[in-house]
Amino acid sequence: MFRKSSHCAARTVVVALLVALLSTSVLAYQPPATGLGQSWPNAMDVSVSPHYHVYVFVRDGIRYIQVNDLNGTVRAGVAVADNVILVLPIGVDQQYVSTQHNAGQSDATENAGVTETVYSDGTTHMTATPTSTGALIVSVTTTPSALANPPCTDPFNCAGNVVSGGAGK
Structure with missing residues (x-):
């Protein structure tokens, strides 16, 4: 019985370490909020050009x-x-x-x-x-994100010619 509880404790420690490691990795990908205007800011270089x-x-x-x-x-x-x-x-x-x-x-x-x-x-x-x-x-x-601006499927609304159900209808 003692071995079983120590095995569970070891398993819990491993899971806790894994969660801590993964959360640290996620935080590492967040862009910084400071450093703008600096020659060598403490930020990841995301250039797609070697120049x-x-x-x-x-x-x-x-x-x-x-x-x-x-x-x-x-x-x-x-x-x-x-x-x-x-x-x-x-x-x-x-x-x-x-x-x-x-x-x-x-x-x-x-x-x-x-x-x-x-x-x-x-x-x-x-x-x-x-x-x-x-x-x-x-x-x-x-370019607008497809989720932010879904394509318009109603030609009247897309062109700005909104048809209203007024008295003249």
């Missing part, structure tokens, strides 16, 4: 995405929430950030190099294009 570092920070439901070059120079940053993109006043190339709302406003597009994707998470997509002047054009677009 840039991209860091994501989250605070109050808003995602802040920062692009650094390989030397750690902050090039640009944006805030994204509910498919709205705000260009942040950080980085040496902040004036060259274009979004789907202000596309075509950059004056550095002439003599632009090869565009490459630097970040993509399923709803936000960022590209970087170096120019001959050394500036970096950063383009940011968002």
Whole structure:
């Protein structure tokens, strides 16, 4: 009987350690809330390009995405929430950030190099294009999540022509 209870105690300890380990792993994947604007923030580099570092920070439901070059120079940053993109006043190339709302406003597009994707998470997509002047054009677009904006199946409501059941019907 003594062996059985010690076996249960050992099993309980193993389960408790496993739960603690798994909860620590889950916490490790949470983006930090501080470090925005730093050359080498204490955050995971999520860049899909070997030429840039991209860091994501989250605070109050808003995602802040920062692009650094390989030397750690902050090039640009944006805030994204509910498919709205705000260009942040950080980085040496902040004036060259274009979004789907202000596309075509950059004056550095002439003599632009090869565009490459630097970040993509399923709803936000960022590209970087170096120019001959050394500036970096950063383009940011968002696509609505299918769950947040289900497809419209009623052609009257989709086009804004809502039919009401008034007296003229």
